[in-house]
Amino acid sequence: MLLTLVYRSHVSEHVQSASLAGLVTQASFKNELSGITGILLFDGTHFFQLLEGPEDAVDALYYTISQDRRHHNVVELMRDYAHSRRFGNVGMELFDLRSHHEDVVLQAVLDKGTSKYQLTYDDRALQFLCTFVQAREKENYLEILPxxxxxxxxxxxxxxxxxxxxxxxxxxxxxxxxxxxxxxxxxxxxxxxxxxxxxxxxxxxxxxxxxxxxxxxxxxxxxxxxxxxxxxxxxxxxxxxxxxxxxxxxxxxxxxxxxxxxxxxxxxxxxxxxxxxxxxxxxxxxxxxxxxxxxxxxxxxxxxxxxxxxxxxxxxxxxxxxxxxxxxxxxxxxxxxxxxxxxxxxxxxxxxxxxxxxxxxxxxxxxxxxxxxxxxxxxxxxxxxxxxxxxxxxxxxxxxxxxxxxxxxxxxx
Ligand SMILES: Cc1cc2nc3c(=O)[nH]c(=O)nc-3n(C[C@H](O)[C@H](O)[C@H](O)COP(=O)(O)O)c2cc1C
Known part of the structure; x- marks a missing residue:
């Protein structure tokens, strides 16, 4: 069964933005081996990631990711089942929201979408994505100490x-x-x-x-x-x-x-x-x-x-x-x-x-x-x-x- 999992997290202090490219190259390679596709957004403080793939593989990867010390306050936003992939072309792709205006990033992200999900705004996963890109709901990101x-x-x-x-x-x-x-x-x-x-x-x-x-x-x-x-x-x-x-x-x-x-x-x-x-x-x-x-x-x-x-x-x-x-x-x-x-x-x-x-x-x-x-x-x-x-x-x-x-x-x- 195809599971879609969406989470957000807070980057850890010691992480340099420059190191993220390497993380994503490795992630993309590994994800493709286990049939996982998805997208990763970064706004300089928070990550937002959408993972889609076989249920067991996504669950195992999410567990590993949630233990990763490069980020904390990992909050699962959505866990849902789908019949086709939203971002089926690549194992993992990174979008840095600081580089471009939100509309440009949003369009670029949606252009990466596969099949009928392209520009479908009533899809819950894409709604989460839009909310993150547009920096809405940030007041609900409650950060806690270890x-x-x-x-x-x-x-x-x-x-x-x-x-x-x-x-x-x-x-x-x-x-x-x-x-x-x-x-x-x-x-x-x-x-x-x-x-x-x-x-x-x-x-x-x-x-x-x-x-x-x-x-x-x-x-x-x-x-x-x-x-x-x-x-x-x-x-x-x-x-x-x-x-x-x-x-x-x-x-x-x-x-x-x-x-x-x-x-x-x-x-x-x-x-x-x-x-x-x-x-x-x-x-x-x-x-x-x-x-x-x-x-x-x-x-x-x-x-x-x-x-x-x-x-x-x-x-x-x-x-x-x-x-x-x-x-x-x-x-x-x-x-x-x-x-x-x-x-x-x-x-x-x-x-x-x-x-x-x-x-x-x-x-x-x-x-x-x-x-x-x-x-x-x-x-x-x-x-x-x-x-x-x-x-x-x-x-x-x-x-x-x-x-x-x-x-x-x-x-x-
Ligand atoms: C925000 C974030 C997103 C990540 N996304 C992925 C991913 O999609 N796939 C992946 O294999 N690892 C991802 N990782 C890295 C994993 O947490 C972990 O370091 C990696 O899977 C370990 O690989 P290894 O067991 O081969 O050392 C991510 C890490 C962070 C901090």
Missing amino acids: AGTWSFLPEEQPEAEVEFIFPEMQDYSFAFQPIIDPLSREIISYEATLRGPDGGSPMGYFSKLSRMTIYEADLKSKKLAFALANQMGLNSKTLTVKLLPMTLVMVPGAVEFLIQEITANGLVPEQIVVAITENGVITREDKFNAAMKQLKASGMRLAIDDFGAGSAGLLLLTQCQPDSIMIDRNIICDVHTSGPKQAVVQAIIRFCSSLEISVIATGVEKPEEWMWLDAAGICNFQGELFTTPRVNALPLVAWPEILQEDQLLNQNF
Whole structure:
């Protein structure tokens, strides 16, 4: 199958423009051997490359190219399948955008196009190419430092585990993981997630329940979350608890129960963020909306969890106007290398900013993911880069610390 792959990257400081001719001659020779054709654009700072050829060969070459130290911040913009080649005549050709006016370069590039793709502007790959030549979208080229520029230092003293509280609640426990603002070194909230009794998945517990009792169990479990949070000393922090959206519909008096348990444990409703998962199917919309009103009127705040993973996301957002959304980990994973994910995250940031909804990135595991999201404008994060969840205890936070030049030098040896 013929794969078309388009990426952009940032040239490394040590690379001389004069050396690019040699790179392209070699690349062209090698590409022809493996049936790859394409085009390379350079504007003095960024590369833009279109590669087309057999899927396995393009994937293998892209992997090699993305590891090449002559450039960094490599972002895949497009991966698509085609039935014919756009630039089928040559293994690789270089166009330096600094040498000529953009229209001249664009025409020269398009003249190299093969068959019917010549001058076809509605082709996505060619649209990307035009955008690059015309230097549009440059504000979205977020540059990040190498991963090793930061170290992540845990706080010194772990908090002790708290005592188990309710004998009737031995089937499950709660893991706590903070949501943090890493650069302000501030814990925004602690999220309590239901786990099995030994800290594993709670599926064993839930699989024993019928459809109806799942909602009741979901609600009742929050009693333990509030009690544990109280024992741990939540102080003025907020506590985020996940709730299936249908729990609010199916269990009569669900909001009253939450309020009663919050106050019984010395907390106040304003301290509680109820995070509903967007992929929980919502039926009985009228009842759901009534429960939402009641929840908000009580002072509790609302978040949409796993945002972007389900099907109801945007509609649910317009319906219940949450205080915050938690972007799903699958969108966050490798966001620094994926153009489509970057476009989605930037759109989420934009509409949340218009609606004054705060955005939390969850499942952050790599320094580069955090750096890119921070550069895009997100301040609140959750993930194993900073903390590992702890059962019945508050975990330590590994705050980012920028390394000094001498520390960076030591790291390279
Ligand atoms: C911007 C850029 C584009 C590149 N394009 C190609 C290419 O199209 N084909 C290729 O074989 N190598 C290309 N390279 C070089 C590869 O990263 C790598 O150095 C080369 O394939 C290694 O060849 P070798 O394994 O024979 O040493 C490119 C490098 C850069 C920085």
